[in-house]
Amino acid sequence: MDWWAYEPPASASWGWKAICRVKNKFRNAYTGNRWQNGDKGYTIKAGYDWLQGQQLRVPWHYWVWNSLNIPKHSFIAWLAMLERLKTKERLFKSGVCTDKACLFCDVGEDSCLHIFFRCSYSATICDQILRWMNIKIAGYENMFTTWKKWGRIFRRKKLQKVSYAVLTALVYHIWKSRNHTLWNAAVQYPRCVVEHIQRDICSRIKSSVDIHCNIEDRNWINELVIRCS
Known part of the structure; x- marks a missing residue:
């Protein structure tokens, strides 16, 4: 049988x-x-x-599931790209919230599209991170297009991985700050959020510098760590 x-x-x-x-x-x-x-x-x-079964292959999986990412950062970035985070916009549609106002700026909606990174609060954090990484991108971006531009700026694989790790950390810590604002009725200083991002990334990328890194990549990563301290 x-x-x-x-x-x-x-x-x-x-x-x-x-x-x-x-x-x-x-x-x-x-x-x-x-x-x-x-x-x-x-x-x-x-x-x-x-x-x-047959799964749809999305182009943004390269940065969300990048091997250099901190796993919890990847998870939140994944939910954000699917617009599955529990924002007030989603909860409003379910009748849970009475308003959809952004918790940071009170101008736009508390939605993934606004929070990452059209909100003035998150844009300030993003600008400081861009200066830290020495990236020059004109105008405010949203999460759905930012990863494409970052990937084009860093042509070499190692630096792309670092930039994607920074991007997922950016999404994670902005969302964490948003939740802190919701439950504690107090907005964190942008600089504090930036420092959390830098601390996470520096501790993560130090272990990625090995004998397989070329001199140029190693120097760039070391400079990033030095600018963080």
Whole structure:
């Protein structure tokens, strides 16, 4: 009898039934005991990919899931790009909030599009970070286009990774500051937020400087750390 044809008895435990439910999903990918077309054997990765199905590949995954990012920064940046953060704009639509005003500037809406980085508060933080990294970009940007411009400025892979790590840290700490304002009714000084970003990035990129870094990249990273101190 093929493994996928087995059905658990009625007295089976909940855990065993849960396993069998997953097994039933995978049944469609087998012909007898042969995985899919039979060219390759089953692997956990292949099974996971098949279970996920066809996924839309978004262009911004390069900076959100950049290997140099701090994981919690990547998670918040991912939610921000999907516009899934619990902003007042979203909560207003659900009837939870009575207004949508930005907690920083009280001019725009408390939305991902405004907070990153059209709000005057977040724009101030962004400007200081840009000066720290010696990047010159004219005008206010939003998160959905900023990563493209940063990627074009830094052509070399190592510096691109550092810039994307800075960008995710920027998103994370602005969102953290926004939540601090919400719960404590007090806006942090932009300079304090900038210092938190710099501290996180400097501690992160110090470990990335190794023998594989060329002299030019190593010097740039070292200068970034020095400007932070």
